[in-house]
Amino acid sequence: MSDLIAQIIRLANEIGGNTEFSRAGGGNASVKIDGVLHIKPSGVPLATLEAEDLVPLRINVLLDALRSDDPVGKDPVRVAAEKAQVRDVNGRRPSVEILFHALIPDALVLHLHPLTANALTCNQDGPALARRILADEAVWVDYIDPGVPLARGILRAREAYTARTGRPAPGITLLGNHGIIVSGNSFDEVAALVDSLTLRIMAAVDASPAPAAIPHPEITPERRSQVAEDFRVALGAANVTSSWEGLAREASGPAAGPVALGPLIPDQIVYSGSFPVVLEATATAADIKAAVSTFRTAHGRDPIVAVIPGAGVFAIGSSAEGADTALNTYLDALRVARDADRLGKVRVMDEHERHFIENWEAEAYRRQVAKSPSPTTPSP
Numbered sequence: 001m002s003d004l005i006a007q008i009i010r011l012a013n014e015i016g017g018n019t020e021f022s023r024a025g026g027g028n029a030s031v032k033i034d035g036v037l038h039i040k041p042s043g044v045p046l047a048t049l050e051a052e053d054l055v056p057l058r059i060n061v062l063l064d065a066l067r068s069d070d071p072v073g074k075d076p077v078r079v080a081a082e083k084a085q086v087r088d089v090n091g092r093r094p095s096v097e098i099l100f101h102a103l104i105p106d107a108l109v110l111h112l113h114p115l116t117a118n119a120l121t122c123n124q125d126g127p128a129l130a131r132r133i134l135a136d137e138a139v140w141v142d143y144i145d146p147g148v149p150l151a152r153g154i155l156r157a158r159e160a161y162t163a164r165t166g167r168p169a170p171g172i173t174l175l176g177n178h179g180i181i182v183s184g185n186s187f188d189e190v191a192a193l194v195d196s197l198t199l200r201i202m203a204a205v206d207a208s209p210a211p212a213a214i215p216h217p218e219i220t221p222e223r224r225s226q227v228a229e230d231f232r233v234a235l236g237a238a239n240v241t242s243s244w245e246g247l248a249r250e251a252s253g254p255a256a257g258p259v260a261l262g263p264l265i266p267d268q269i270v271y272s273g274s275f276p277v278v279l280e281a282t283a284t285a286a287d288i289k290a291a292v293s294t295f296r297t298a299h300g301r302d303p304i305v306a307v308i309p310g311a312g313v314f315a316i317g318s319s320a321e322g323a324d325t326a327l328n329t330y331l332d333a334l335r336v337a338r339d340a341d342r343l344g345k346v347r348v349m350d351e352h353e354r355h356f357i358e359n360w361e362a363e364a365y366r367r368q369v370a371k372s373p374s375p376t377t378p379s380p
């Protein structure tokens with residue numbers, strides 16, 4: 001195995017395998033060798049990525065697609081990927097974020113959705129906070145729809161950085177309401193950047209005022225299992241899982257971003273849905289059924305997560321693993337929103353940004369691969 005391939009797999013497994021940095025199929029990793037980009041397939045977790053999984057794509061074909069405005073008839077990222085692919089890898093689709101991996105010149109590129117850094121990226125004051133905390137060591141990119149628009153936005157931000165400073169763009173890119181990209185030419189270089197940005201943002205959060213206390217409605221352990229079960233039955237789901245401590249109790253106040261305002265990042269929409277159903281601590285089975293029905297009318301889809309503010313969070317899934325991912329992704333969002341509000345003011349995705357992800361075919365594919373018992377035979 002090439003040394004660079006070994007280094008990107010180690011970055012993916014060691015850093016991406018930590019839920020502080022990525023969960024489920026989120027984030028991706030790539031390495032450039034002799035004009036070929038070897039990138040993680042869509043839906044495969046960074047934690048378990050192996051060298052054999054990497055999809056090889058010709059970089060010059062990807063860069064042509066990034067610059068070209070020729071209409072291609074369907075999703076331009078898929079068309080570019082099909083044209084650029086050197087050989088088939090078990091029918092796997094490469095990550096939808098191939099274009100920004102291709103345009104960053106460093107050999108190793110790691111893209112993460114980290115909880116600490118997202119307190120900064122999911123923030124109304126994001127650009128100012130980035131300057132204060134990371135100075136000129138990061139490029140900031142406002143939220144943009146994934147695929148070609150995001151890659152072009154990153155390219156523009158890198159070029160603007162160089163025009164302003166006279167230096168090449170640095171190895172850290174902050175993506176508003178999304179995550180980070182860290183790049184370099186060795187494992188140590190990339191790992192050091194991830195450590196340093198995480199520690200500096202964490203120190204800024206710790207130096208900010210503690211979150212205000214929220215009310216905690218009393219709910220007995222018997223009632224806890226009952227409401228979770230009533231939610232499962234109301235949705236006809238196979239599995240339900242719940243959390244009544246830590247973030248689920250302390251960061252789920254009625255005004256918290258993911259409770260009251262909307263989703264923070266695309267992964268939250270993919271795994272937990274854009275909004276939870278908000279329930280009273282005294283909700284009966286009939287109340288929960290009615291709340292689910294109201295939710296369906298309002299949002300045109302079923303809820304995945306329910307919240308009793310200040311008490312607990314529960315999530316359904318077609319498998320135990322799916323319910324766990326939905327719950328944990330939502331708890332991640334509660335933590336990010338709490339810390340974003342400490343640093344400044346949380347920014348949630350707006351309606352346009354949200355609808356794009358809710359209706360995006362590529363995200364449905366990713367969710368499908370994540371659920372698939374046999375990951376080599378996904379049905380798109």
Ligand SMILES: [Zn+2]
Nearest residue numbers: 027111178179
């Ligand atoms: Zn991403």
